Amino acid sequence: MSLSEYLSKSLSTIKRANWYRQEKTITGLSGAVIELEGEKLVNFASNDYLGLTCDKRLMDASIEAIYKYGTGSTGSRLLSGHRKLHEDLEHSIAIWKKTEKALVFSSGYSANIGTISALVNQKDLILGDEYNHSSLKNGAKLSQSQVIEYNHNNCLDLTQKLDKNRSNYRHCLIVTDSVFSMDGDLCHLPELIDIANKYDCWLLIDEAHATGIIGKTGAGCLEHFGIKNDNIIQIGTLSKAIGSLGGYVAGSEVLIDFLRNRCPTWIYTTALSPADTAAALKGVEIIRNDSERRSSLWQNITLLKQELNSLNMSFFPSESAILCLKSKTAESALNLSLKLRENGFFVPAIRPPTVPTSRLRFSVMATHQSQHFTTLRSSIECHI
Numbered sequence: 001m002s003l004s005e006y007l008s009k010s011l012s013t014i015k016r017a018n019w020y021r022q023e024k025t026i027t028g029l030s031g032a033v034i035e036l037e038g039e040k041l042v043n044f045a046s047n048d049y050l051g052l053t054c055d056k057r058l059m060d061a062s063i064e065a066i067y068k069y070g071t072g073s074t075g076s077r078l079l080s081g082h083r084k085l086h087e088d089l090e091h092s093i094a095i096w097k098k099t100e101k102a103l104v105f106s107s108g109y110s111a112n113i114g115t116i117s118a119l120v121n122q123k124d125l126i127l128g129d130e131y132n133h134s135s136l137k138n139g140a141k142l143s144q145s146q147v148i149e150y151n152h153n154n155c156l157d158l159t160q161k162l163d164k165n166r167s168n169y170r171h172c173l174i175v176t177d178s179v180f181s182m183d184g185d186l187c188h189l190p191e192l193i194d195i196a197n198k199y200d201c202w203l204l205i206d207e208a209h210a211t212g213i214i215g216k217t218g219a220g221c222l223e224h225f226g227i228k229n230d231n232i233i234q235i236g237t238l239s240k241a242i243g244s245l246g247g248y249v250a251g252s253e254v255l256i257d258f259l260r261n262r263c264p265t266w267i268y269t270t271a272l273s274p275a276d277t278a279a280a281l282k283g284v285e286i287i288r289n290d291s292e293r294r295s296s297l298w299q300n301i302t303l304l305k306q307e308l309n310s311l312n313m314s315f316f317p318s319e320s321a322i323l324c325l326k327s328k329t330a331e332s333a334l335n336l337s338l339k340l341r342e343n344g345f346f347v348p349a350i351r352p353p354t355v356p357t358s359r360l361r362f363s364v365m366a367t368h369q370s371q372h373f374t375t376l377r378s379s380i381e382c383h384i
């Protein structure tokens with residue numbers, strides 16, 4: 001079979017299953033209301049939870065960094081040198097996360113695959129939640145460790161799998177999202193720490209959807225549970241609530257030193273650009289010092305939950321800014337998403353293979369207005 005025959009055949013299978021996807025073009029600034037292909041829509045599809053991507057302070061910091069340092073960062077940090085901006089950002093993240101050190105990456109995805117594959121290998125075991133983000137799963141694959149998935153958020157299943165398998169491997173790494181990206185629920189961090197201690201495992205958590213949102217200063221899941229632990233490997237992204245682009249790892253000094261010398265997705269890639277680094281630094285500073293946006297976000301989460309609960313429909317349990325409405329089929333999720341779009345709402349249908357069961361996924365923003373939720377409710381009510 002020729003390459004194009006193979007590709008066309010695969011694509012038609014994807015289309016038949018209603019799994020086919022295409023990107024859509026947004027014009028103008030991003031925010032709680034956007035213009036998508038000429039239509040003005042209330043945006044429930046953004047990870048910009050605090051509305052920082054179009055905050056003038058971040059924009060100005062980016063522009064200033066470009067004039068000072070240029071657009072590119074010219075090479076990898078070890079070979080070509082880095083900027084004080086990179087160090088300042090890492091310092092700020094470490095203080096916020098209450099860790100000894102932090103290291104920034106070009107993306108959260110590359111932070112995850114690089115860190116996991118640097119830490120464990122063929123002699124080791126990875127226990128991962130079945131609903132973990134793609135980057136955690138692919139990092140596990142790349143590491144060549146034995147990978148076993150446990151049932152979603154099920155500590156009993158995790159301990160049973162450890163009882164059975166732990167002794168056959170040298171090191172064991174437990175890997176989980178803290179806020180699950182396609183469900184919105186939270187991992188059981190205190191229990192996971194106990195299990196990691198009991199079975200002599202290391203623990204890595206992905207705070208992509210918790211950073212900026214959960215915890216008193218938005219530092220994430222550890223702060224939320226009141227845990228200070230230097231052994232936990234905390235990974236996250238600079239591209240969601242923080243409003244920029246890039247990823248980070250926060251943890252002990254020796255972890256960061258090791259990654260700087262062993263992590264291929266940090267060593268062999270170009271340093272984060274000055275503009276992205278400066279925006280992220282400003283974003284982190286704003287989040288650390290100003291809890292008002294986070295309060296607005298949580299008020300909005302409560303409002304949306306109230307509206308959706310009154311519809312008597314099935315929702316996934318959520319402790320974050322992500323709320324998911326269950327759909328029976330990929331087709332029905334897609335249809336509702338299209339109808340909501342006709343009514344002025346941008347709500348993505350999330351379908352297999354991204355998730356096992358189809359759903360409509362709402363991301364709440366601090367900058368949504370209360371009438372966005374009431375009109376959304378009426379619109380859903382008309383179509384169910």
Ligand SMILES: *Cc1c(COP(=O)(O)O)cnc(C)c1O
Nearest residue numbers: 107108109133181208237239246
């Ligand atoms: C978005 C996301 C990532 C990837 O972060 P990027 O910076 O976008 O590459 C990793 N993990 C989770 C859970 C995410 O939701």
